Amino acid sequence: MSVPSLTVRLLRRAALVAATVLATTLSTTLVAAPAAQCADSCGGSVVVAPLSHEPPSTGPCASPEPVVCEIRRSTPAERVEQREIRMRYHQLIGDMDRERCAMRTEGRSPEEIARRLVDMRNDAKEITRAGMSPEDVRLLEERNTAKYGNPLGPTADQLYVKYGSWEKVADAATRTSGAVDGELGLEYRPCPCELAPAA
DSSP: OOOOOHHHHHHHHHHHHHHHHHHHHHHHHSOOOTTEEOOTTOSEEEEOSOOOOOOOOOSOOOOSOHHHHHHHTSOHHHHHHHHHHHHHHHHHHHHHHHHHHHHHHTTOOHHHHHHHHHHHHHHHHHHHHTTSOHHHHHHHHHHHHHHHSSTTOOOHHHHHHHHSSHHHHHHHHTOOOHHHHHHTTEEEEOOOOEEOOOO
8 A cells, every 4th residue: 555645644634633623612612501510531532452553454344334444444654643533533522412411401402402413423524534535535425425415424304213302313413433433442431411400
């Protein structure tokens, strides 16, 4: 496998910067909700295994996850960048957990919360895909467009049809792929919302 071009490297670096900026922006725009608590130690990545130092795979990939296949075809240095991008993605998912908690405290409806989280999730996907190869992004977007009519994936309404409740849509929006996380030696630590009892 050839070394990635300077353009690809610059795009990946730009994706890391963009993810950091968005994570900071989302964190500072969330509404503070004193009646809702989300521990500081949650909503992020936990490193559970070292990254593979194996050379890029050149054989067929048995994983059904295209991103896992991309990771396996990457160099060890690229895997380090992919882990950094994934950890920033986990920070964005943590921001979503905290947003859900704040919105619950504000008395927002399950539908409003779910729709907001699906929008935030799609924004996070767009950021992480900036660090992928154009070919892999194209394949993911073609798959999603064929399946959902949207290159970023299902809409809130499509998820509601699938799951049957807005709470389940919100849960799905804040899930991460265990297969992708595991390939990068990570686990996501969710940040559940603990609401104070009503007075």
